[in-house]
Amino acid sequence: MQIQTVLIENQSCPLGIDCEQPAFSWSFAESKERGNYQTAYRIIVSDNEQSLEDDLGTIWDSGIVKSRRNINVLFQGEPLVSRKRYFCKIQAWDQNKKMMESQITWWEMGLLHQSDWSAEWISKHIMEDGHEIQPIPLFRYGFNIEKPVKQARIYISGLGHYELRLNGSKVENRVLEPGWTNYNKTCLYSVYDVTNYLSVSTNTIGVILGNGFYNVTGGRYVKYKGSFGEPTFIAQLEIQYDDGTRSVITSNTNWLSSLGPTTFSCIYGGEDYDARLEQLGWDTANFSVNDLWKPALKAVPPKGKLRAQKTPPLKIMKTFNPVEMKEIKPNVYVADLGQNFSGWIRLKVKGFRGMTVKLTPAELVNEDGSPNQTWTGSPYELNYTLKGVGEETWNPCFTYSGFRYVQMEGAIPKGFPIENSNLPQLLSLEGQMIYPDFENSGDFESSDELLNRTHELINWAILSNTKSVFTDCPHREKLGWLEQVHLMGLPLIYNYPVESLLSKVLDDIKDAQLQNGMIPTTAPEYVVFEEPWDIFRHSVSWGATYILAAWMMYQKYGNSKVLQDHYENMKRYIHFIKNRSKNYIVKDGLGDWYDVGPNGPGFAQNTPVSLPETAMFFHLVQVLERITRALNKNEDTQAYIFLSQQIKEAYNKEFFNPFTSQYATGSQAANAMSLTLGLVDDPYQSKVLQNLVDDIVKRGFHTTSGDIAHRYVLLALSDNHRSDIIFKMTRNTDYPSYGYQIEHGATALTEAWDGPTVGKSQNHFMLGHIEEWLYSGLAGLNYTFDPIKEAYQFKINPYYENTLQWVKTEQVLYTGKMYTHWKLVDNNRLSLEVQLPANCSGEVYIPAVSITDITENGVSIDEAEGVKFQRFENGCIVLKIVSGHYHFESIPLNNEKEKSDEYPIVPNTL
Structure with missing residues (x-):
């Protein structure tokens, strides 16, 4: 057992960390050995490498902590200092009390206090040419270095966007820096290591300053036109020399500014560039300054607090030729x-x-x-x-x-x-x-090309809409509509390392929350929907992301800090919804937006708006109750238990017909959300499920649900052993279906079910809920970080579809890589390969009549190392396994069992 990587705040050797308690996570190398797990750890932090080599923690030594926890362990040492580099290593002990040790790694602090900034915010000289829209400005500053440089850092924020240059070269290959925020609350800065860009001679810093979302000027298409102020930036270059001395170069009115060759730039409308206006070498020391260059002006600082950007930088990640x-x-x-x-x-x-x-x-x-x-x-x-x-x-x-x-x-x-x-x-x-700039953390593949193309369709849309916020579309709006973050949260987590992006979403929501507790549907909230269109501003399924995304981060990343940081604001949101409801029923909002009906995509058609709004209200209260338990907020726990009971009673009184076992109109959305979110009383659950199934079958295995409810339709079926229905839905290539989009030429998931033919955006990921089922249902990959055991617990329970030859997934967790691969071979014999990372355990579900029908790597289960029979459940043998690689074989039951009434209704576990 070996430690493979160490991450600080989800990053390897990060610059510019500005949180006071960075989180440590470490992974373990793949191993053929079974049953490896951590029994204790020790985190040693020092201000120099030599001390670490001697096992001395000059800043923090956690001591030997008996725990299996290896993700999101918070720093508990003495206060951290701005700019300082800290070195750390991890020691861990396995089940045999054998110690392993990581390589020494490091992180560097950013500027923790406003007093750390000596630079000024500056902007371009006012150009009185009578035009509202002016060319993008250039800024330059020359300085001398007369002795060897040991280290140099630039701390910079340019609003809306900037490009940083030094001595004629662009610094790194980041684009569209910094991330979008509510600039009245938060302004992000980045840190660059520019040591190798400097020379012992005359040097020149250059900055190109763009408008971004800070200054939407119009002139061509805009979703909205507005400005937080004149584009401005702040930059601070700090140089440490070999002789131990230090100098600081700051942005101020000694910098010079000129209009550049970019004559028009709008985040919405495009960009124009006149190469005749280029000033060759403007960002080099040899440039002869002319009359076009004027002293920069001291700007009115933005209202937002400067914070270090913690999300991965945007970069050019793929290229396409015609x-x-x-x-x-x-x-x-x-x-x-x-x-x-x-x-x-x-x-x-x-x-x-x-x-x-x-x-x-x-x-x-x-x-x-x-x-x-x-x-x-x-x-x-x-x-x-x-x-x-x-x-x-x-x-x-x-x-x-x-x-x-x-x-x-x-x-x-x-x-x-x-x-x-x-x-x-x-x-x-x-x-x-x-x-x-991140790598895939997961992948799905099967023997079925339609499923593979559906997976690809969804992921092109996810990547296209993943910037510094999760946008709804990359063209018309570019806004951070929130509902997709929780509804598509698991597909995001299955495919990409998004913890820091989800954390930023929560920060954006915190900045957007109103004094009365309301959470707008978009964050950052650049467009404010006023009456009578305020239903586009306060819909519960959108604001729900604040609570549900935080809970998801706790379950999947063991991140309790986000719960602590946002708990009081979450309470304020629940209070807002309660006050806005009438007898616990939320009367207005967007409901099941973009469902399938005769009027085309848009406002909900099949389900009363108040049903999804109230169902989500109930769900949020239940999840917040779980959060109170995780945070030991015992007094609040009882209050939310009582509130959830009140909502449930009011909900069933308002929407449920006990004679037909239908909710409201009997739509798929109404029955599925009620069932999945735990609003159906026990005697009626099987009947409500059957109503849902009957409606889908009657419609030729098509959905009628939209943006909000489709996930819950799939969960209601999958969680209650009706993945056979979902699989038949994936076979469709007529409207509405994913196959319809593929058949009609879509290469990214579209906004509407019939997007390629009806129009709308051709690049939205909001309806990609089937991606969750591909991983958790068809491949059977489910896992949660157990805060009691302090380790990941897996549940591998695939839907074995006998018309498929094979399905496989990979998932890279902080702990290590896990893998599943099932296939049908030799007259329908089932082969299942599973790999669990070290320090993990789980349960595997294998369809079989008897344990004697199953082998592991050619031997009986009784003889297999690390495998233990647990129980017989729903036509499957359930086996407990420890970490390691396994190869099971069995003769599966006929999949008609999937449809049996013997299966119990699964309670809400969201």
């Missing part, structure tokens, strides 16, 4: 990049000075092949004016969009006839996809 290029009319061309994604376009051209190339991206094209921006906001365009010197390469810096197609005007693509034309030649065009 799969097809067409000339749709003379000198107008459309490129198909083959995939709908979010990002921007990079082009390379060659031509005469002053000629302009216009790019119009779109998700869809019209019948004549031209771009269709009906559903993405129009006009959105990019314009590049050539300087006429050699090959010119450009991409925008402060805008992005979702698109698949690109129309080009003003240039002739390479490979097309260019005779008798003075137009520039387009040498190349590339789509660059932007999302956070």
Whole structure:
């Protein structure tokens, strides 16, 4: 058993941590040995490496702690100091009392106090040219270094976005920095290691300052127009020299500013660049400053508090080249990049000075092949004016969009006839996809291509909408609509390392919460929906993310800190809902938004709005009661138990018909949410479930549910052993279904069930709930961090569909990698491979009549190491296993058992 990696605040060797209690997590290397687990740990933190090598914790020594916990262990040492680098290592003891030790790692603190900032917020000199929209400004500052540099850091925040440059080079490859926030509450800064960018000579810092969401000027398409103020930035370069001395370079009015070649920039409307306005070398020491450069102005600081950015930086993570290029009319061309994604376009051209190339991206094209921006906001365009010197390469810096197609005007693509034309030649065009710099933490694959394509469809939409917030769409709105965060929370967690992003969502919600406790439907809340459209502002299923995402982080990451940090505000939200309800029924909101009905996608059609709103109210109270138990808030526990009882009674009185066992209209949404969220009394549960099943079967295995309820439809079926119904739903390729979208050309999940044909956004992940079932239902991967055992507990209970050949998943947890792979071989014999990381245990469900029908790695269960029979349950033998790799084989029962009435209704475990 070996420690593999150590993370501090979910990161490896992070710069700029500004929390007072960083969290430590460590993983274990894969091993063929079974039953490895941690019995104790010791965290040693020092301010120098030598002390660690001698096992001395000059800052903190946890001592030997008898515990299996290896994730989110909070620092308990002496107060941490701004800028300081701390070194740490982990010692752990296995079940045989053998000690293992990690490599020494480190983290570096950011600027913890406002007094740590000596820099000033600055902005560009006022240019009185009469235009409301002005070019993006450049800033520069020159300074000398006369002795060798040991270490250099830049702490910088530029609002809305910035690009940092040093001595003619861009510093790192981050884009769209910093993350979006409510700038009146929080402004994020980043830390860069610039040691290798400096030289012992004259140096120059350069900053390009964009508008972002801080300053939405309009001029073309905008979702909203508004500003927190004139774009501004603060920068502090701190240099440590080999001789032990230190100097600080700060942003102030000694910096110079000039207008740059980006003549238009809007996060919504696009960007224009005139290369003729470039000032070559403006960010280098050799540049001769001219009259275009004026002293920067001291700016009014933003109201928000400076906080270190803790989410992974956005970067260009994938690139796409055209799969097809067409000339749709003379000198107008459309490129198909083959995939709908979010990002921007990079082009390379060659031509005469002053000629302009216009790019119009779109998700869809019209019948004549031209771009269709009906559903993405129009006009959105990019314009590049050539300087006429050699090959010119450009991409925008402060805008992005979702698109698949690109129309080009003003240039002739390479490979097309260019005779008798003075137009520039387009040498190349590339789509660059932007999302956070992280690796997949999970994957799903099966023998069924339709399931695989559905998984891919959903994940393209997830990545396209994962920026510094989880957006609803990457074009028309770019807003952080909250409902999808909890409804799609498990797919996010299964596929990507999103703990820090979820933590930022909670911070954004905290900043957005109103004094009366209300949580807006979007966070940050840039668009405020006033009466009579305030139902778009206060719907419970959107505000629910505050409580449900925090609880999810506790269950999946063992993160109790988010519960502590946000608990009082969660209580305020419940108080708001209670006060707004009438006899515990929440009367208005958005309900099951985008459900399937005769009027097309939009407002709920099948279910009274008050039912989902009240059901979610009940669910939030129940979850908050569990949070009180986790935090030992015993007095609050009883209050929420009583409140949940009151809501349940009122709910059933309002919506339930005991004669028909139907809720409200009997819609799938009404029955499924009632069942899954624990609102159905025991005598009626099987009948309500049957009503749900009957409705789905009657409709040809199609859903009628929408954004809110579809997850609960799938959970009601899966949790109650009707995955056979879900699987049949995945077979559909007619409307409404995921297959319909695939059959009609979608390459990312669309906003509406019939998105490719009805229109709307072609890149939304809000309806991707089947992804949770692919992992937890079909592959059977379920796990929770058990706070009592202080370790992950797994439940591997796949739905073995006998028309599939195989299904496999991977999941990388903080503890290590887990793996499941089931397949049907040799006359329907079941083969199941499972790998649990060290320090974990779990239960495996294998369909069999008798334990003698199962072998593990060729031997009987009684002889298998690390395997213990637990019980017979619902047609399965349940085996307890410890960490390690296992290969089970059995003869499965006929899947008709999946439909049996013998199965009990599963109580709410959300």
